Amino acid sequence: MSDIEPQAVEDLLDAAFGTDRFGRTAYRIRVGVDAVPRLSFAVVEARALIGTIQCWPVAHRAASGAATPLVMVGPVAVRPGVQRGGHGRMLMAHMLEAAETVADGALMMIGDPEYYGRFFDFTADATGAWDLPGPFERRRLLARAVNGHGLVVGAGMIGPR
Numbered sequence: 001m002s003d004i005e006p007q008a009v010e011d012l013l014d015a016a017f018g019t020d021r022f023g024r025t026a027y028r029i030r031v032g033v034d035a036v037p038r039l040s041f042a043v044v045e046a047r048a049l050i051g052t053i054q055c056w057p058v059a060h061r062a063a064s065g066a067a068t069p070l071v072m073v074g075p076v077a078v079r080p081g082v083q084r085g086g087h088g089r090m091l092m093a094h095m096l097e098a099a100e101t102v103a104d105g106a107l108m109m110i111g112d113p114e115y116y117g118r119f120f121d122f123t124a125d126a127t128g129a130w131d132l133p134g135p136f137e138r139r140r141l142l143a144r145a146v147n148g149h150g151l152v153v154g155a156g157m158i159g160p161r
Contacts, residue, residue, distance in 0.1 A: 004042045008049045016077035025134030026110050030056040030072055033160045038102045039071060041094050043078075043087050051078040051087040053095050057161040058108070060130065060152045068152045069105035069161060070143075092120055099146045106149040108158065109142050116142055126151035132158050 013021060021027065039055035056072040073095065078087045099107060109122060110132075116122040122142035130141060130152075143151050 004044070004049060004052070009042075009052055009054075012049050012052055012079055013075060013077050015080055017075065021075075025132050025136050026072075026074060028133040029058055029158055030160055033057050036071065039095055039098055041091055041098075043091060049079070050082055051076075051091055053077075053088075053091040055095065055099075055107075057104075058158055059105075059161045060156040060158055062152075062154060062156040067161075068156075069149075070108045070152075070158065071099065071103050071105050071146075072158075073107050073109040074111065089119065096120060096146070101147060103147040103149065106151050107144045107146050110136060110140050111142055113139055113142055120144070126153045129153070129155035130158055131156070 033056055035054040035056055041053050042049055043051040053076045054074065058070050058072045060068045060070055062068075073092075076088050076091055078085070096107075107122070108127070109116065111122065113122070113124060122144045124139055124142055126143050127141040128138070132141065145151050
């Protein structure tokens with residue numbers, strides 16, 4: 001995704017999620033860090049950005065001070081008008097394939113458990129004691145082991161690395 005104009009990504013995210021997206025808890029989790037290039041991808045058709053997925057270096061910090069690296073997945077965005085065409089699913093599958101060899105921590109996300117659980121094996125089983133720096137629906141806080149990195153089950157705050 002390094003050859004994609006950053007403003008094109010921002011424009012796509014605005015179109016998909018609205019310009020008020022910066023107040024969401026997901027943005028607070030990854031404040032001040034750059035996306036992981038080896039886990040962030042784009043779909044381009046006819047020289048236009050159609051979809052994107054970005055992943056971020058975050059961590060689970062326990063009360064003891066122990067920090068466990070995680071990779072936050074998302075946003076997954078597809079341009080309105082071409083949504084439901086399989087682009088988002090393709091981006092997720094491509095990222096998961098890459099994550100199996102390059103992710104430096106388990107994956108976590110805020111998303112629809114019915115979708116991400118059914119198609120990509122994300123669950124809320126390990127996240128019940130996790131906390132985020134803002135409001136969230138506990139059932140939507142999902143995680144998945146990947147690349148030999150297991151899930152942290154205990155209490156802790158999720159934030160940028």
